[in-house]
Amino acid sequence: MELNFMLAYGAAESSIRLLQKxxxxxxxxxxxxxxxxxxxxxxxxxxxxxxxKLFSNADKLLAADHPADSILWxxxxxxxxxxxxxxxxxxxxxxxxxxxxxxxxxxxxxYARKNVKAHAQFVPEIxxxxxxxxxxxxxxxxSHLASLVxxxxxxxxxxxxxxxxxxxxxxxxxxxxxxLVSERMGSNVSNLFKILESNIESYDNSRKTSEVNYQLLxxxxxxxxxxxxxxxxxxxxxxxxxxxxxxxxxxxxxxKSNPKLSALFK
Numbered sequence: 001m002e003l004n005f006m007l008a009y010g011a012a013e014s015s016i017r018l019l020q021k022x023x024x025x026x027x028x029x030x031x032x033x034x035x036x037x038x039x040x041x042x043x044x045x046x047x048x049x050x051x052x053k054l055f056s057n058a059d060k061l062l063a064a065d066h067p068a069d070s071i072l073w074x075x076x077x078x079x080x081x082x083x084x085x086x087x088x089x090x091x092x093x094x095x096x097x098x099x100x101x102x103x104x105x106x107x108x109x110x111y112a113r114k115n116v117k118a119h120a121q122f123v124p125e126i127x128x129x130x131x132x133x134x135x136x137x138x139x140x141x142x143s144h145l146a147s148l149v150x151x152x153x154x155x156x157x158x159x160x161x162x163x164x165x166x167x168x169x170x171x172x173x174x175x176x177x178x179x180l181v182s183e184r185m186g187s188n189v190s191n192l193f194k195i196l197e198s199n200i201e202s203y204d205n206s207r208k209t210s211e212v213n214y215q216l217l218x219x220x221x222x223x224x225x226x227x228x229x230x231x232x233x234x235x236x237x238x239x240x241x242x243x244x245x246x247x248x249x250x251x252x253x254x255x256k257s258n259p260k261l262s263a264l265f266k
Contacts, residue, residue, distance in 0.1 A: 013056045016032070031155060031166060036052075053236045057239065058072070058076065060235075071225055072217070072228060075193075078155075082145065084125055085148075086145075087127050091138060092141045092142055093119075094116045096146065096233070098234065101230025102206075105139070115237075143198065152165075156181040157186035162177070191222065
């Protein structure tokens with residue numbers, strides 16, 4: 001519950017920094033702690049890592065009076081872990097996020113090809129894009145990415161999967177580590193991506209509005225969570241682009257409000 005308040009109410013990036021400072025991230029989110037330590041050794045600034053960019057962009061859309069359900073931040077963690085362990089072509093990531101956000105394969109494919117050249121550079125997560133890939137191959141690789149993200153959820157619900165993911169950093173599992181994610185929560189997150197594993201071409205979840213429904217998001221509504229997840233990923237992929245202002249004109253801008261937490265409990 002405490003971790004959810006840190007990550008779902010618009011203060012995720014600063015909370016992760018604080019947890020890392022006091023060595024609590026090693027216990028609560030050991031894979032992410034190992035990733036950030038590895039990036040630091042490679043002299044990558046914390047704010048420039050893809051993990052922190054994802055949560056920074058999530059923070060811009062969330063606040064104390066319009067938070068998200070916990071499945072959003074777990075989906076972000078699973079998505080990022082899938083990319084760390086299986087780096088993807090930028091075009092595939094753009095397509096994946098655009099499907100989540102736009103709701104259809106056709107719109108997503110068009111949007112991805114239009115915007116992919118402006119993608120941010122993240123290592124090891126994102127590979128250079130190949131302009132020669134056919135729509136059929138992009139479709140196949142996007143479905144495969146959905147499967148990888150779905151499988152990555154296991155690292156947050158099972159000790160053996162957690163240990164396997166930590167193995168890439170050659171770091172021992174801390175004796176104080178606890179699994180904070182229940183099997184039920186993990187299943188809910190996996191279901192977000194299950195529908196994209198197959199028949200992705202026929203997937204159609206078009207929206208009538210580009211505005212976020214924060215009431216549904218707070219309840220963990222799958223469609224609203226996918227929409228928000230796609231938006232966060234696209235903003236992250238576009239975060240270091242010189243063309244970001246022009247391209248983001250097509251995305252809704254949410255004004256962030258930060259009331260005092262005490263006001264929520266009156």
